[in-house]
Amino acid sequence: MSASLDKGINALKEQVDSSVAAFFSSCTHCGMCADACLFYTETGCPTATPITKVEPLRRIWKSEYTLLGRIGKMFGLNKKVDDELLTKWEKRVYDNCTLCGRCSMVCPVGNDIALMIRKTREGMAAAGHAPEGLIGATKRAVTIGSPMGVKLPALMAQINHVEKDTGLKVPLDVEGAEYMLLLSSMEIMNFPEFIEAIAKIFTKAGVSWTISTEAFEATNSGIQIGVSDIAAELVQRIVDAAEKLKVKTVISPECGHAYMAIRWDGPNLIGKPFNFKVRHILEILDEFRKDGRLKITGKEEQRLTYHDPCQISRRGGVIEQPRNLINMFSNNFVEMPDTGKMNWCCGAGGGVSTNERADKVRLKVFQRKKDQLDEIKPDAIVSACSNCRIHLEDGLEEYNMDIPLMSLTETLAEHLAD
Amino acid sequence: MTNNSNKEKTLGEVMRSRGVSRRSFLKFCAATASMMAMSPAMIPKIAHALESARRPSVIWLSFQECTGCTESLTRAHTATIESLIFDSISLDYHHTLQAASGHAAEEAREAAMNENWGKYILVVDGSIPTDNPGYSTIAGISNLDMFMQTAAGAAAIISVGTCAAYGGIPHADPNPTGAYSVYDVIKKFSNNQLDGISSATLAKAGEGSVVSKPIISVPGCPPIPVVITGVLTHFLTFGTIPELDHLGRPKAFYGQSIHDRCYRRPFYDKGLFAETFDDEGAKKGWCLYKLGCKGPTTYNACATTKWNDGTSFPIESGHPCLGCSEPDFWDGGGFYKALSMPTENITQTAIYTAAGAAAVGVALGAMNKSKKNNAVAAHNKTTIDDLEK
Amino acid sequence: MSEIEFLNWVRGPGFQIAIIIFVAGVIIRFAEILLLGRKPNLAEAKGSEMSSGLRTIITRSIPDKGTFQRSMFTVVAGYIFHLGLFITIFLFAPHILMFKDIFGFGWPSLPTPVVDAMAIVTIIALFAVLIHRMRNTVLKFISTKEDYIVWLVTILPLITGYIAFHRIGMTAPTLLAIHILSVELLLIMFPFTKLMHTFTIVMSRWYGGAISGYRGVKS
């Protein structure tokens, strides 16, 4: 109960570094980031312009870290960061941004606006201006171990089902395994087929893998709400488990921000490099492909497209791998008009799906994805993020579209040669 | 005075009495119109006006000057015409040209003033020192006193040369004698900013309301001789002063810049410049802008009137215009520095500034860093209990 | 003060003051930014920060197809006025003389009529940009007073330069002095406004490219 404006302002001060200072110094208010943001293109609302979302951080930078700002501060001329501002900005920063980073790709002066919004969230959260839904999910993540409240027994139940259905063993807590698989709550609760698919593929590939019963949750609410302390705590759990089991590689599952959290933010959050590798499941599968460990049979003839999850493609660098893999089982793969690093977000990442308040807007901005799909009219969509998948299903239903959604890993597993 | 009788005659009569034919007179008028940049359609009007004009008295005062202006005038190669004009005026005082000296000379001046009070033309060359009257005196009279006394009774004042028009070389930084132009001296007088002026002079100046005298500036170092005679002729012809620009210069001569009338202008427009005095560009007669030509900011008639009997003008001879007919041309940062160049040593300024700023920047950067470190140190770990207020 | 005195002042002490503020301001801004530092990235790298940062400095000048279509006006008008500013500032013979005086070296100039035409194009583009800023909902919303002031101090030297070159309305020394004065205003405002992007764009593009490149994404 100790969130306060002072704490928020201090958090913002901590977030300013030379990159942020360079970004703010370079912004010319050209407005091109708005055209890159689906929250603007689909709502037409100028408050959704990405660069304006970082106003609290900008004010702190200006008044604390620039000569003119320092002088202005002396005479009380600067625009202040206060609760009124933060209240007004809460929706802009959390509800109208998925941290998809498309703005960062088009900014003509090269500003990583998504990074700045992520940093702004640190101040917002510390000042007590995070949305209810995200606070709830974060609390569950820390206390229960999963933002959706999934506990170990629930996972064990799903694993039992999988083992029964396939006759394959899902190894738990195996010390010295090569791979340690993480799962997102959504996969455990909504898509247990994923576990089945992994069991099949990894068994066929003949590699040793395991799931830790102490740290199986891949998602990280701390990243989404913007509290590094909590994010670090959640990362630490995985690091402890991986070190305990002495695995070589930790696998991030089909979840965008989970990959971002463990692969790119993880070591920086806990302040030291990992002594294991972190890979996305698609990277592992592509390695298997290269090593000839994947034997595929039968090709899909239907028109398939791939929805790039922002954190995996644009923010994660896993862009070629899904395409390599899809081409193994598809004869009719078609790209969306904007694709790869320039894809459009589904509209529910970055904590937006956890924030009930944003339900309406996330469905509205889905229009962007709908337009993209209308243009290429695919028979099915393949993706690699459970969160995207759930929201895409929601969106397609909302817009009365009947396009099946497939997980890349699961579809690949279906095409495994015996 | 012997020429008193002449003064009552018209110019036409004077000329005819000297056997100048009407044809010669017409030629003179045509030359005058050409010289004054008037339309040839004006020739008959000039002829008519000059026919009936009466010879005015002219008093020429030389103060802090080099006699270059007088030299220019007397070396004028259009000798016939010049002498004709000087024959038509009564040059009652000019201490370089007159035969009389000493007291006789000063008496001549006073006599001319008394006889023609309110009607004579006062020509001034040289600037007037205001700092200490002792810097320049004539017959024991300070320049300032002599000028104010003479100006009081003038019909018009013609400031000949850059020194009289703007202060010129004596006025150039640091201006040790407190030299000022004719215009500035009168302005200072009207603002009561003049010391060292005698009370008698003051009374006289006030009486003649010096402040409201028309002043025609004919700047140049030296001025083009025909400009001097042109102004005199205009006064003779029309009895009025010619149309002047904002600096008091006759528009007929100073209406366009050297650059506008320069035959090398097409090279400027094409971007063809001489870079040095002996390169190919210089030999090909390209634009001299880069060599410091002040043509674009200098208003004068050199490019069309030319010098030495229309032989050429400085640019035609391969040298950039110095801007001698503009104010402060000595203090303009150097004759060979192009107009778009800064006059100070900016490189040095920038280097010193950079050194100083680097130190300040490092200090400010260190302050930024320590502020950030303080913020990090003040970090209060956020737990799930701290997410709400 | 006579017009030549005015011209001499702006070419002399005035220019000196402007240069001092400009140079000091830019250096201080750079120090402020760079000395803040940035934590080293502890995650296992997938690409080189340095090379992708450097690449982005160049590549971000060209928008991708989709962005070009969506922000066509901003891109086209932006290109025109930036190019126009470059040509009018750096390829006009009298300006090159000034740079030569300061740096000690010069470079070839463009023919004056070309620069003249480019000045007009640039002025038109800048007015189009202003109208766009005042009418587009996003730009209207995000624009601050600074944006309009910066627009003004950017276009002033162009307009005064054009008028001075063609000597419209006033005498050449006054027009030239006004032109130089407007440039001095620009120089003084430069370090304290978004005009700084002229220099900091190198840093921001580098950082943006480095952050992406570290993760193996070509930005």
Added chain:
Amino acid sequence: MSDFSIVQFNIQIGDDLTHNVKPLLHEIKHGLDKLVETGQTSIIDLRSIPLAPGEEDKILSMLGQGEVQAQLNALGLSEVTETQYAGVWIVTHYNDENHIISRFIEVTTMPEILCSQTEDIMAAYSRLTVSLEDNV
């Protein structure tokens, strides 16, 4: 006499240096038209127009030499020549030292300066009268 420029530069751009030559020749053409239509004469002062070295010579050589050439002695020499285009006259005034002081192109049937002037005729009459009286 026409070559009054002492320093000769190797002007590359030639005739069109000031772009004044052609318009001037056109003005002369219009002048001739006006002279025929209305009898109105016109005068162009060659010194009022900026001309590059050599351009005045160019104009003069274009106009060429006609049938009439006259010289008068009035305050120095003056030359009046009709060009090959009848009605177009070049009037050049020199001073005592044979330097050109002005040069006009006159479009007229007879330049005014060539005509005997009324005042001079009157003076001539009295002079002749006096002279006859003295001699008788």
